[in-house]
Amino acid sequence: MIDFAALEMRFRDAGLDAWATIVGAQLRKVIDDAPHGDWPRWQAAIARLPTVESGRVTDDEGLLALLSDLLSPGDSSRELHDALMQLHPWRKGPYRIGEVHIDTEWRSDWKWDRIVPHIEPLADRLVLDVGCGNGYHCWRMALAGARHVIGVDPTVLFLAQYLAIRKLFADVDPVLAKRVDFVPIGIEQVPGEQRWFDTVFSMGVLYHRRSPIDHLYELRAALRPGGQLVLETLVVDGGVNAVLVPEGRYAKMRNVWFIPSTAMLEVWLARTGFREIRTVDVTTTSIQEQRSTSWMRFESLADFLDPADSRLTVEGYPAPKRAVLVATA
Numbered sequence: 062m063i064d065f066a067a068l069e070m071r072f073r074d075a076g077l078d079a080w081a082t083i084v085g086a087q088l089r090k091v092i093d094d095a096p097h098g099d100w101p102r103w104q105a106a107i108a109r110l111p112t113v114e115s116g117r118v119t120d121d122e123g124l125l126a127l128l129s130d131l132l133s134p135g136d137s138s139r140e141l142h143d144a145l146m147q148l149h150p151w152r153k154g155p156y157r158i159g160e161v162h163i164d165t166e167w168r169s170d171w172k173w174d175r176i177v178p179h180i181e182p183l184a185d186r187l188v189l190d191v192g193c194g195n196g197y198h199c200w201r202m203a204l205a206g207a208r209h210v211i212g213v214d215p216t217v218l219f220l221a222q223y224l225a226i227r228k229l230f231a232d233v234d235p236v237l238a239k240r241v242d243f244v245p246i247g248i249e250q251v252p253g254e255q256r257w258f259d260t261v262f263s264m265g266v267l268y269h270r271r272s273p274i275d276h277l278y279e280l281r282a283a284l285r286p287g288g289q290l291v292l293e294t295l296v297v298d299g300g301v302n303a304v305l306v307p308e309g310r311y312a313k314m315r316n317v318w319f320i321p322s323t324a325m326l327e328v329w330l331a332r333t334g335f336r337e338i339r340t341v342d343v344t345t346t347s348i349q350e351q352r353s354t355s356w357m358r359f360e361s362l363a364d365f366l367d368p369a370d371s372r373l374t375v376e377g378y379p380a381p382k383r384a385v386l387v388a389t390a
Contacts, residue, residue, distance in 0.1 A: 062104065062224060063088060071239060075187055075209045079252045084244060091217060091245045103221035106147035110225060111137050113159075113232040120204045123170050125156055125197065127229055132159020148222050150357040153194035158229055166357035168350045169197045172264070172293065176385055179341035181289045183207040186259035189283055191248045192266035195222035196241060200230070203240045207260075212243045213251060220245045254282045256390075264293035268317050277333040284390035290335060295320045296343065296384040301328060305378060312365035312374045312381055323384050335388035342385040 065085040072081035092100060116129025132138055138160045145151075145163060154165030184206035190199050193212030196219070202210045212223070223243040231238035248263075261283050263276070270276040280290055295317070297305045303322035311317035321329065323340045330338045348371075351362040362381070367373040372380050 062107065063092075065089075067239075068242060071209070071242060075211075075257075077211075077255075077257055079255055083252070087244055087246050087250065091220070097217040100217065100221070103148060103218070106144045107221065107225045107228060109140065109144040110228055111140055113229060116159075116233040118200075118204070118230050118234045118237055120201055123174060125154070125170070125200055125204075127156075127158045127233060129159050129233065132161070145225060146356070148218065148225060150218075150359060151195070151222065152357055153197040154356075156197070156226065158226075164354040164356050165197075166351060166354060166361055169194075170201075171350050172383075173198060173201050175342045175344060176291060176293070177205075179339075179385065179387055180291055181260065183260060187257060189213070189251075189258045189261045191261065191263040191280065192269075193219070193243065193262075195219045196226065196243050198262065198264070199223075199241045199243070200226070200237075202262075203237055208240065210241045212241070213246050213248060214243070215245055215247050217245055219243075248276070248279050248283070251279075251283060253279070256282065256285045256288075258283050258288055259285060260289045260291065262291045262293075264291070267292065267294040268311075268320050271318050273319050273321075274329060274333060277329060277335075281334055281390050286390060288390045290330075290386075290388045290390065292326075292330075292386045292388070293383060294326070296323050296326065296382055297379055298322065298382075300324055307376070307378060310376060311378055312362075312376070313360070323386070326384070326386060330386065330388050335390060337389040338386060339388070340384055340386050344383055346381040346383055 069081045072084055113129050114131055116127055118127050142161045151163050151165045153167050153169045154163050156163040183202055185208050188202050188207045188210045190212040193199055193214045196212045199210045199212040227238050261280050263280055267273050297320050299322040301324040304325055305320040307317055327338050348363045353361040367375055
């Protein structure tokens, strides 16, 4: 399922020699030494995916899709649907594979549309996507011209979903498939102070870190001088001293530690050595952007808000609002 020698070679070709020497061991630790209990079932689902003999991968009109007449309605689409559904829940997307629409919890395409106008063009850039989920945005980055995208996320289900999508994409566009890799680790396991990357994305991660300042230092250490950070995270309204530290859960999430104002976040970025810092978007998350679907049947945003006042979470905190900031290392 994973060609470790080819993976190491791709890392070396990208100039990531220090990482290339350990990336195989990082993957084996997750899938061989201590595999998730559902890993065999997920592997079997990926093995059942039909082979696509022709088609193309596109994000025309914002839709990440594999277009192929060979995945028309019928037995192949049902087989495809059933195999991919074994990887439930699907949180980031959406994807369309032939006639199968993976209607994910998040409309991650909406986030991408908010980000793209404000970032440096990705053409020929080496990119790191921290907390990449199943790799949805990694594929969008590659289709935008990035020469190599590496996503890191410790959630093993997301690795399985990435491998499923990669298998399908590789059938029709093997060159694209080789430009996106996934390593199931956190950023703290990326070799430090290498300053490899032209662009680093951290989206939906900062508020989960017990030390957000350390996370910003880790992001900066991954960037070459002059490289660009794209940071997307929860924020609250307020001035430079405003920060929410939830006493317990926030929107039913246990691991939310700090939610700053954009003004405070800009100070944090400056203190950790970033410059040319800009807040380029602030958007309140809607129940149309994050919701339960047949591909993610658990609770979602509507269940996390106060039923009497959607401006508040069920705990009484301000409802989720997300900001995008860009900065230069």
